[in-house]
Amino acid sequence: MKTCPYCGSKAEKIDLSRYYCEFCTMNIPSDLVKEAGVRISVIYKEGASKKDLEKSTPELMTLPTVDLLFLLKKARKVRNDITGEIRKLKKEIQQAGSASSFKEAYVVLNEDYIFVSKKMYVVENIMKTRLGYIPPRLDKPFFEKYLKNVKNKKKNFEPMIDFSQYDSQDIDDILNSK
Structure with missing residues (x-):
């Protein structure tokens, strides 16, 4: 039936x-x-790529929560990496004494930072509507516990x-x- x-x-x-x-x-x-x-079954992947950040907000809204959690972790890492690159570039500018040769690189990094930050905000706000909060830390113990619950055969497949x-x-x- x-x-x-x-x-x-x-x-x-x-x-x-x-x-x-x-x-x-x-x-x-x-x-x-x-x-x-x-x-109902939920098909998800355990991980996200930087390319996933290029999806539109309506596309992101259709992803399973577990995919969004991995994407949020990726967005936070990419944003943190860009922040590190900006800091390095600022030090190089200070050492060189002139910003003109670094301006193009700085502009590109700044645009990337803004883009990734906005995508991170989008994913965080989708998570807030689904979970009621924005997960503060997405570390290994968080994912181990979360995936254990997702894969719980007793309740999820009963x-x-x-x-x-x-x-x-x-x-x-x-x-x-x-």
Whole structure:
């Protein structure tokens, strides 16, 4: 039986590309519909690249939270690296006594810094809307704990109960059937 990936209720086919869940009162794309109460699956990658920072804000908003956490870590590292390059360049300017030969490099680094900072803010604010806060530290222990929860087979892959089979029974029967 085709079921809603959010509540586990029976999903009624509308057409080739959509189903409808009466409980959630929403259309569900056919590629999201599940079988027999299986929970929604999240496909993610463990890591991010600098190229991912080039995605538009609407594209970033569609990424799974775990991908955004890795991207935020990458953005913070890239921004920190650029800050280090700017500091080095400023020292070189002071030692040379003239900024003219370094101006172009400084302008490029400054533009990169602004771009990466804005992307970092975008990702942080998406995280704030999803988690309710901006993660302050994205270190190895954070990701180990987070990924352990993401991969928790007991809760994340436990099928939802098909309540339609209990329509004529009372709640005690449902609770005792486990």
